[in-house]
Amino acid sequence: VKVPFVDLTAQYLSIKEEIDREIGNVLMESAFIRGKYVEKFEKEFGMLHGDLGCLSCASGTDALYISLKALDVGIGDEVITTAMSWISTSQTISQTGAQPVFIDVDPRYFTIDPGQIEEKITENTKAIIPVHLYGQPADMTAILKIANKYGIYVLEDCAQAHFSRYRKDVVGSMGIAGTFSFYPGKNLGAYGDAGAIISGDLDFLSRARMFANHGSLNKHKHEIEGINSRMDGIQAAILSTKLKHIENWTVRRIALSENYRELLSQSVNVKLPLVRQNCRHVFHLFVIRSTNRDILIKKLRARGIACQIHYPVALPFLKPYKNMDHKPEEFPVAHRIQSEILSLPLYPELTPDMQQYVAECVNECDF
Ligand SMILES: *Cc1c(COP(=O)(O)O)cnc(C)c1O
Secondary structure: OOEOOOOHHHHHHHOHHHHHHHHHHHHHHOOOEOHHHHHHHHHHHHHOOOOOEEEEEOOHHHHHHHHHHHOOOOOOOEEEEEOOOOOHHHHHHHHOOOEEEEEOEOOOOOOEOHHHOHHHOOOOEEEEEOEOHHHOOOOHHHHHHHHHHHOOEEEEEOOOOOOOEEOOEEOOOOOOEEEEEOOOOOOOOOOOOOEEEEEOOHHHHHHHHHHHEOOEEEOOEEOOOOOEOOOEHHHHHHHHHHHOOHHHHHHHHHHHHHHHHHHOOOOOOEEOOOOOOOEEOOOOOEEEEEOOHHHHHHHHHHOOEOOEOOOOOOHHHOHHHHHHOOOHHHOHHHHHHOOOEEEEOOOOOOOHHHHHHHHHHHHHHOO
16 A cells, blocks of 8 residues: 555546636636736635735745745844744745744644743844644734734744634734745645735735835836746636635545544554644644654655655754754754654545555554
8 A cells, every 4th residue: 555645636636627627728818927817816815814915926935035025024133933844934034134033832732832932032023923833823812912012023824724723813814914835735735836925914915016026016117126926827727726625625634633533542652733722723734743753754654655754853953044053952842843743644635545554554653
């Protein structure tokens, strides 16, 4: 038996007719860059987030960078973020000229620990970027409270958490803006790179739109130097088509997470992911923990199960941040979990048989 980590072909086959027709329409109309399909997707995606504004762009990484630039983050500023994320979250801070300031994660949920934020705030702190990691919302009440107290922005990195909810609020709708990735393997994935920013602040969005479009809102009227970051029409049409299915897929992910929970409940040395109370975790990743992680991963791979690690090295310990000279003791939770975490295959197309097999293998390797 082979169990891939994701199966994008299986998903494509399940919606092939709709997708092929939509791509055909884009080609017939040569609506390749921005245009009608991109506008349609922006409208739909914004609507699904409580009627916020939406700006599409080329990737989730660009969504972060454009947002930071639109908030005027730059040299001399500091931006607080979590120790456990994909490097996009921190590299985009550095790329504006600002300094990333890392905070350890909460030992229960692996999202930024709000209890440690306040001590890192200085007069240069401009924003906090919480990451809704693995599909689980960060502790937004506590984060927003601190941000309001000090007058700093909250920019939500929602790349792994499409339609995840913190209590009643969909992620991306609580801070000044939310950034999304539509990388193919994400919960809502394009067939190439794509990203988006949502916000209720129209001035902010207008600055973001200008920066992403060579610094101009009207052709040949450049107000500033910007970048070129845009979504293709083909990707927009694919995303609009997939939006019709995302709720079903999300429900399926959550059901699979509950199955895993049951199937793995007897495994003594495997710790299962916790879900924050009254929140909707959308399980982009199902991350278990084992003190024998490296042996477990080898055994699972030998049995045809593709598992991954998100992430094997926490951000403060990555080479680009060597100059910050961070010690394990500063980030004890991130440092511990980076050698314990393991992501099992979980995607809407995972069959009950495959899931059963994965669980059996994990249980058999338990020691
Ligand atoms: C995937 C991801 C990004 C970057 O998105 P791209 O579309 O790959 O550029 C940013 N932040 C997090 C947390 C991610 O998982």
